[in-house]
Amino acid sequence: MDRQRNTRLAALLDEFDYTHRTLAAEVNDVAAEMFGKPGDCTDRHVRRWISGAVRWPWTKYLLPLEQIFERPAEAMGFVPRGKNSASLPVPPPRPLPAPKEASSVKRRRFLTASAAAATVTFALGIDDTPSRGRLSMSDIDRVEKVIGRLDAHFFSIGGGPLLAVSTAYVDRLRDALDGCTYGDRVAQALHRSISSLYASAGWAAYDTDDTTHAALLHTASLQHALLAADPSAAARSWSNLALQARIEGRHREAVQITRAALNNRRTRQDPHIASLLHARLAIGQAKTADRTGAARSLLAAEKAYDRVGTTVPAPTWLAFMTEGELSGLAAIAHQALGQYDRAEASTAQALELLPPTMRRSRAVYGVQLAELQLAQGDRERAAATVTGLDHSSLDSPRIADRLAVLQRTLTT
Incomplete structure (x- = not known):
């Protein structure tokens, strides 16, 4: 034969x-x-x-x-030698593993989550991810599709219920990391997925104003990005840690972290990541009164964004990095430099360019526009901007708090 x-x-x-x-x-x-x-x-x-x-x-x-x-x-693909060989004996039954206490604890966590979180969990199909057996790249593909849907939820509604959902999914993937068998390629992909989920959870914590928890989640994201040996995932983690430093008022540290992320050649060559990092570097430089550096970084961000479309599509977590987002980030840099008129113009441009599906970003920059108008003494236009904000479907305590401060100021 x-x-x-x-x-x-x-x-x-x-x-x-x-x-x-x-x-x-x-x-x-x-x-x-x-x-x-x-x-x-x-x-x-x-x-x-x-x-x-x-x-x-x-x-x-x-x-x-x-x-x-x-x-x-x-x-x-095996071919039987004859009729008898095609009929294999039934293997002896294998004993079922004893249930783990940790699994029941995690199950209770799902059951006691908020109704919104439970709804999102069901919609994303998180319970379908295996935690035992052999993992293949097709399993990883399904995980990445779930993460993509999770990112889309965040851009649409904010971080509210997604913190519980993201951390629960991290627990499930870490169970898979310990309980499944897989090769090196799947191991790296699994660490990359866990890094992505930690990053999403960090942003959800930021949206709920829990900055301490957010810092821990972003650090965990970096750990798994390094285990995945993925420069893009590491750049995302470094960028989030730089933002965390800026939130805490450590602006020089934020600049140093962002520069470290840009030192990687692969990161600089990716126009989506490079434009985001250069724009955030400009904000950090503006916060430290480095006007020349901020202007140079904003120009670098624009040049990097000009290359978008000539390379592969952006990963789902970078779907927010549009021309509108770039204008919004530039506005934050201008505001930090005291250039309120330029900041207002850039913010208005961001709102014109952002698609309706990016409801969270539109709410952020809508609040920012009203804050800038109020800072320049134009209470009437600020009030009109606040009135026109569409935030009914959002679940973001951080944005809600900024809006509440604006409304109290305008009614005083």
Whole structure:
């Protein structure tokens, strides 16, 4: 019989991130649990299965393979030797693992969450993420789609219920990190996803005015970005930590952190991240009275943004970084330099350019516009701006507090 390469099995190794050696080790581990004695599979066996030299492995290998890839032998590309070989014996039952107390605690956390958080949790499909078994890149793809939907919720409604949702999902992915088996590529992707979730949770904490918690979450985000060996994820974490430093009044530190993020060549080459970092660097420089530096950084942000569209699309967390957002960030820098007229013009431009779906950003810059108008003594226009704000669907205590201060000032 002519030898024919088993392309189905080769594709499964790629999807589940196995090498010949790691699959052989996994077969031996499953065989030990299944038959009560160590397996003897080697990478040579796997090579022979893929090359087609062996088209129907022994039962002691096939049963573990069926369990690992969760499909019958023929669906893995194996060809039976005869009618009898196609009927595999049923493997002995495996004992169910004892329930973990931690799992019940986390389940109670889901059940006692707010109704809004529970609704978002159900809508995102967080409970569908496995915490046991073998993880493949297709599992990671599903995780990233959930995170993308989570980011979209934040841009639309703010951080309110998303803090509980994000941290609960982090717990689930960390369970997967400890309880599942996977290859190196999946491990890095899993750390990248956890880093992204910590960053989202940090922003949700910021929206609820819990800056101490936000700082811890952004630090955890950086830790997992480094474990993922992903410069873009690390740049996101550094950018968030720089913003955290600015919130706490440590403006020179914010400048230093942002510059450190821009030192990475890959970060500078990504126009989406580079434009964000240069714009935030300009704000930090403006806060430290570095007018020349701020002007230079704003120009660098514009030049970086000019390259958007010539490269790959931005990740979902950077969907907010539009031309309107760039104008809004420039306005913050102008305001820090005392240039209120330029700040007001840039903020108005931001509101013209931001799409209606970015309700959180539109609310932020709407409040900012009213604050700038009030700072220049134009109470009538500030009142009109406040009246025209659409914040009914937002869940952001930080934005609500700024708006409340404005309304009290205008009615005094």
